[in-house]
Amino acid sequence: xxxxxxxxxxxxxxxxxxxxxxxxxxxxxxxxxxxxxxxxxxxxxxxxxxxxxxxxxxxxxxxxxxxxxxxxxxxxxxxxxxxxxxxxxxxxxxxxxxxxxxxxxxxxxxxxxxxxxxxxxxxxxxxxxxxxxxxxxxxxxxxxxxxxxxxxxxxxxxxxxxxxxxxxxx
Numbered sequence: 448x449x450x451x452x453x454x455x456x457x458x459x460x461x462x463x464x465x466x467x468x469x470x471x472x473x474x475x476x477x478x479x480x481x482x483x484x485x486x487x488x489x490x491x492x493x494x495x496x497x498x499x500x501x502x503x504x505x506x507x508x509x510x511x512x513x514x515x516x517x518x519x520x521x522x523x524x525x526x527x528x529x530x531x532x533x534x535x536x537x538x539x540x541x542x543x544x545x546x547x548x549x550x551x552x553x554x555x556x557x558x559x560x561x562x563x564x565x566x567x568x569x570x571x572x573x574x575x576x577x578x579x580x581x582x583x584x585x586x587x588x589x590x591x592x593x594x595x596x597x598x599x600x601x602x603x604x605x606x607x608x609x610x611x612x613x614x615x616x617x
Contacts, residue, residue, distance in 0.1 A: 451469060
């Protein structure tokens with residue numbers, strides 16, 4: 448059994464791939480099965496937003512290699528827990544790349560620790576790249592996740608600011 452994937456509704460989006468958020472995988476003896484489960488659910492690419500200290504604490508040092516062994520791309524993009532990214536430009540580059548991957552039919556799963564704050568921040572940023580209003584983006588993610596997102600008002604404000612600046616972030 449793998450971590451629950453919360454697929455964001457894809458109607459009225461300009462891509463054929465699917466976008467999901469999720470909590471971090473269980474470690475230890477379960478890690479390989481967790482990752483195989485993601486692949487079986489159709490995930491092509493995993494984005495981890497955990498910081499290195501969390502990766503060590505949660506015993507997820509082999510996550511990247513196990514994802515690659517399952518044929519999934521893996522990207523690490525650390526964001527502080529309950530925090531926001533340091534760079535709008537770097538998030539814009541990642542969100543645009545993920546939007547292109549989704550447009551080409553690839554399915555992307557984003558995880559942080561609980562799959563609520565940082566994951567929804569990045570997912571909303573990807574949806575903003577697709578032209579979705581930030582309020583609608585968070586509503587769509589919250590509906591998929593089954594809990595209010597993101598974790599903090601700071602994260603919500605960051606995505607609003609990001610979406611407003613997006614045309615200038617080349």
